[in-house]
Amino acid sequence: MFNNPAHLYPVNRYQSLVLAHLACQEAVQVAASAGKPMAALSAVEICCGGSPAALAMKASGVGFVGASDIQGVSLQQTRLNASINGMSLDRVALGSGLEPWINTGPWLDLVACNPPCLPDALVDSRLGTAWQTAMKGGSGGFDLLFEILGALDKVLLPHGRFVFVVTSMMDFERIAQFLHRHVEQAWRVCPGTPVAAPYCRLDEAVVPRLLAMRDERHIFVWQGEDGWLWRLTWGVAVGASAAAMVSDRPAFGFYPYGFMPTAPDYLHALEIFGQAIPDNPLPKVAPR
Numbered sequence: 001m002f003n004n005p006a007h008l009y010p011v012n013r014y015q016s017l018v019l020a021h022l023a024c025q026e027a028v029q030v031a032a033s034a035g036k037p038m039a040a041l042s043a044v045e046i047c048c049g050g051s052p053a054a055l056a057m058k059a060s061g062v063g064f065v066g067a068s069d070i071q072g073v074s075l076q077q078t079r080l081n082a083s084i085n086g087m088s089l090d091r092v093a094l095g096s097g098l099e100p101w102i103n104t105g106p107w108l109d110l111v112a113c114n115p116p117c118l119p120d121a122l123v124d125s126r127l128g129t130a131w132q133t134a135m136k137g138g139s140g141g142f143d144l145l146f147e148i149l150g151a152l153d154k155v156l157l158p159h160g161r162f163v164f165v166v167t168s169m170m171d172f173e174r175i176a177q178f179l180h181r182h183v184e185q186a187w188r189v190c191p192g193t194p195v196a197a198p199y200c201r202l203d204e205a206v207v208p209r210l211l212a213m214r215d216e217r218h219i220f221v222w223q224g225e226d227g228w229l230w231r232l233t234w235g236v237a238v239g240a241s242a243a244a245m246v247s248d249r250p251a252f253g254f255y256p257y258g259f260m261p262t263a264p265d266y267l268h269a270l271e272i273f274g275q276a277i278p279d280n281p282l283p284k285v286a287p288r
Ligand SMILES: C[S@@+](CC[C@H](N)C(=O)[O-])C[C@H]1O[C@@H](n2cnc3c(N)ncnc32)[C@H](O)[C@@H]1O
Pocket: 009, 010, 011, 012, 015, 016, 017, 019, 046, 047, 048, 049, 050, 051, 052, 068, 069, 070, 071, 074, 095, 096, 097, 113, 114, 115, 116, 117, 133, 134, 135, 144
């Protein structure tokens, strides 16, 4: 259970809980590949907000779990969520990115993160400071993410992993290029992702602008037939070394896990991005 006060980024189903689930999934794999029990792992959630991933990892039996954020209000939110669930984390720290966890050498098995990731130009300036800090990710939505990727070797053990979420409103093509350049094949999109996520109502003022960006191949969104604009969320895992991750999926695909949207505008978005239209996107309907 999570407390979601209106002035703070909420623990939500389409990013926070996707990350929480994937962090536990990756922890199991890291434990197996390192030959350690879960209780011997050390993991942190950075940019923790209400700490969905940290609390899920603690509940799954990870031994040391920490959480950190640049905003004090997020740490209060974390402590409240921990107490609501009768749990406590091993360390809750104030600080930017990986900085609170940099020690004399690498010591972490897993780092989880849902970074601020909306391109700055798309953040509603009427929102309060805490929301803006949670959302603003620089011009392509990836500034802090790239900084973290560049510092992983300071904290991650050789078998360790970094797991994070990417939305299709970030500059995901730049992110893929960055990953190919910096970690080569040691990254993959996590099983069970991308998930399709409603973003905003189609009658909101920002929608024509988002569709124009989509038409220029900057973001991947589509108009659902339910009155909502939809996007995708991928989970990504990066190995601390090539040996830590044998990757079979180092690419962002556009077919959401579990169901294929049937909206004509989704198929149009696939065309814009040069993707094959699935043979049978429509669910089978039993004859009357
Ligand atoms: C998108 S929210 C994610 C919150 C939570 N992890 C979740 O998934 O629900 C991003 C969080 O990053 C924090 N943040 C923003 N800039 C940061 C930075 N430089 N270092 C650490 N945390 C930062 C914000 O305060 C916010 O809590």
